[in-house]
Amino acid sequence: MNAPNDLSMKTDEVLKIELEVFRRQHRDLDEAITALEEKATSDQLTVRRLKKQKLQLKDVIALIEDRLTPDIIA
Template sequence: MEEAEIIRRVGELRQEHRDLDAEIDALAFDATTDQLQMARLKKRKLKLKDQITALEDQLIPDIIA
């Protein structure tokens, strides 16, 4: 992927991560929240964070020591 594509994709993933965070926060205050659904959302959020980190690592040039 080119740098511009990586930056665009990171932006999309960050937005999805924020959206999931808001959804998780909203469900946390609902007494009837399905705990399995909450766990799935949190797992998805962690996967997004891992994807973001992996893409950001591609933007950092390797330093040869």
Template sequence: MNEQELRKRLALLRSEHRDLDVAIAALIQTGAQSGFVDQLQMARLKKRKLALRDRIAAIEDVLIPDIIA
């Protein structure tokens, strides 16, 4: 992948990560109102969010190389 493709992919992953934040908040809100939070669904969303964060970090490492001091 070239730099432009990586930047597009990074933007998509960040967007999906934010969407998961919204979904998790909505699940918590719904659970608070109904008195029941679906723990399995919550765990799946959080696991997906962590996986996305790892992929985001990997792309950022490629785009922003370490500077040797």
């Protein structure tokens, strides 16, 4: 996974594209985890590894969304 290290150096357009890619990867991992868990012979180590990747993607997605969301001072 290629997590953005310095979001401030990227344009909003690049971040929006990366956000969609990361969301798609997150969905794909979710589907893979579900499929593995439904199998009686699923490899629990693989499932745990995929879940960890999914959580890392979730964190990256949240960072990008925070960067793209304008600050609103109430």
